Amino acid sequence: MPLHVPPAPAPALRSVLTALGSPTAVREARTPSLRAAQGPARPETPLPLHELVHTAAPAAATKLTGWRFLIRSGERAVAAADTMLTPDGWAFSHFCEGPYITSTERALLHAEALPQAYQPRLLSVPELYMLTLWLHADCTTDGASGPLDPADVLVPLAPAPPGIAAHRPHRATDLLPVLTHRLTPAPLLTSPA
Incomplete structure (x- = not known):
């Protein structure tokens, strides 16, 4: 089923278009692949970028931290x-490249083949240096809000x-306990006196 990509805020898109149109911003970006791109570069697939705030069940809390646009050149x-x-308001932050770009594209392609429709988002877990494609079951939301749902x-x-x-792919209810375990500090061992 096709993914229901939420529209990004217009000022966020404008800020990215302005940055792409700025030779200085592109030249000074730490993204050799963007500087070496042949032909026009265009922003596509706006994904709301959320951060996991806490993993406590039943509904893990997230907060919107930005929007990420994949920058395409050619195919x-x-x-x-x-x-x-x-x-x-919304402002351009930075360009980036690396394995998460290819990985995001791959995950989006696989998600499009799923039998259920989803709204794609990104969920960051900074403490674990982890980024996930979050497939939100409620396609009617604006992408900026909504907790993780069991579906x-x-x-x-x-x-x-x-x-x-x-x-x-993991159901949120299956992966969150693993993340909770990893994010919970181990108890300090005390030596007997």
Whole structure:
């Protein structure tokens, strides 16, 4: 089924288009693939970028931290552009490249083949250096809000933390306990007095 990609806020898209049109922004970006891109680069597939705030059941809390646009040149994504919310509204943050770009594209292609419709989002777990494709079951939301739902699917992107398989879809209710365990500090061992 096709994915229901939520529309990005217009100012976020404008800020990315402005950055792509700026030779200085592209030249100074730490993204060799964007600088070397042949032909026009265009932002596509806006994905709301959320951060996992806590993993406590039944509904893990997330917060919207930005929008990520895949930057295409020709037939493939060569980079991504992130935006962030500032006191003045949405603004361009930075360009990035690396394995998460290819991994995101791959996960999106696999998600399109699923029998159920989803709204794609990205979910970051900074403490684990982990990024997942979050397939939200409620396609009617704006992408900026909504907790993880038990019907949601999380697809860890490569590289995934040790012990978590990349590109393997998990129900949110199955993966969250694993993340909770990893995020919970181990008790301090005390020596007998």
